[in-house]
Amino acid sequence: MADSGPSSSAHNAGDGDDEIAEVDPEGSYCRYKEPVGKGRFKTVFKAFNSQIGIDVAWSKVSAESNHLSQEQLHSVAKDMMTGLELDHPNIIKCFRCWEDEEHGCINLITELFTSGNLRQYRNMHKHLDLKAVKRMAKQILRGLQYLHGMTPSVTHGDLRCDKIYVNGHSGEIKIGDLGLATLLPYRWEDHEGHKAAFDTSVDVFAFGLCMLELITLKQLDPQHCSNWPDLLADVVDEEARTFIAKCLGPPEQRPTAEQLLADPFFAVRKEKQLTDNPEHSASAKSLPGLPMDGERGGGERRPTGDVEAEVGAGEAAIAVGRLKGEDYEFVFSAKTAEGKLHFQLTMLGVTKPGEENQLKRDIEFVFDPETDTADSLAGELSQQFNLSPTDTEICAAALKEYLAKELGSELND
Template structure:
């Protein structure tokens, strides 16, 4: 594909590569496919309104032998993705049924590192802690889907249906709605007896974990020996957690309950935060996550108090210790971080002070409280949350992330 086309330069050569434009004229699809599954073909596309690359998926009725009624049913299910908003679910921007060409078009965010199966096979030396971080993000996405009313069951969850941003460690579940074409894909293996519910996703999640740990491909065509493969898992807590997922349907935990499993617990070791040396904390990412501010661990939500108050860092309880402040001035705000440790987690208070401009009579001040989980959170994803919540400029988003990284680096240096 022409590099100019990918970067949004619309010269004569670039226009030759454009195969299709959406009905509203915002998205341009290029000719060459970048991926293909059993039911869909994926092309790279471009949002000409805001200048970003996206993925354009097509599901054709003819190649999939779908009747008009079946195609309409699939389109309806795929359009459900437009209503979903979660950091571990692929963002869908637009979906429509093209009756003149008997196909469905879906525009989603583009993932540069491919699916989780490809990524795992590329990086064979993966620490169990990294597997835990990936699995926890998948669980959070499932917990969100299953909490919808009515609940949303993915129905065909596999490592090649989960996507990765390798530079930031983001994991997102994709391909929602295609299970309509294979609603009982797992029936032979997990014995749900025709009851297509959220327990199917928990079973599939267990196989995803098993594949991540053992590198054995596990999906409906290759999972008949999972009982034997489970014995190869050396970590007892991981093996127990996976066994719960693969047990009888009526005994499986929910995704929300699994988030509290001992395998995912954050531990303190020798006074340090477990996971504090997670390389993702130091990784710089240019694409910011649109994480809602209520994303937290099991039963725990971020507090986003937009209030007038000081950013204090004093100790206020046994087992808690005050931690030094990270402070950087940005374009519209000065970011002041204070934090304390409690039960192996970082409890932050961020004060955002409006940068005074000529004519301003008062200084805007916002206090935000949140819990930072070093197992799953990064400075960049946190900055993405704040950017979305408070409409930060790109410069201030980067400054906010830098202030938090500076604090984390200082704290790690103090502990060594």
């Protein structure tokens, strides 16, 4: 709901380099003076949640700079507030949104991403394996699948690499800048190919261009891109070229985000370097900090039944990993088969004074090192069994330690 209450007051912090320019009406968020980013419609500032002590991003959309009437500004505010209702690990988290009628602007508080947007991050890291591109792509598709699966479906309409944000230390990728439906006609006003109503196929086309940009390092925006067929023809990897072509085909032939997630492109195979240049290949490496998909639940979880029977005789047994948390002790055991790990996890309840019976949970699942991570697994377990933040971290740490010790670092790359 729009907050048209008292306008934020500006004051000087007085000390240090961070000058506080504004505080939200409830007094929870402090915006600093210097902007950290600027787009066509908004300016982004670094801010701070003084109540829980975390950095956030504070975006401002001005009616004056965007030539918006009061009615249009109300409409934009309503659009932007839809972000408060979204909850998905690959969609940027919105904390607060309100309209400042006195100053003719809209304020939006969201997560702050340490490594900027995907375009900046990719340009910073020139050498990229196709395996890393796949992990990025899956996170973007998970976010689109969530948006397109809502009732009614939500179309981003302006998806680009600079609208997708990265936490480089974790490899977490999230789609941002949603809820600007009122402003989209300004973005597309000179584009002949999108005069008709928007639907989810527009996002699939834009996703294909994002993929092409990640591989070719050529900046591609749906509104100003006419040379993508030439760039697509230059993509060395045949499967990648075929996958992107599906996204860029005629609207009626484009697959959905859900269908793309099941595409053979994501099947496990030996990855090729994105360039055949020997000089690049000699020094090429995966992007740092991209071991995780950042998706809720990682890859598909399939009940395995009897692990011993499924794996079969002659497969390599893997040692047990064990760590104790607040409420549970986590005991991992697994066997390898066909490049995947068939896990059994036993969660033993930590008994407290006065408790006699120990809670025990046995969970079986398949872990695919190409698509799953310790963090995504721990996130799944946390949701399913309502684990505490500490136990979630302990669970992930136990599996990471186990993978590093027993299987070698390659499974955590």
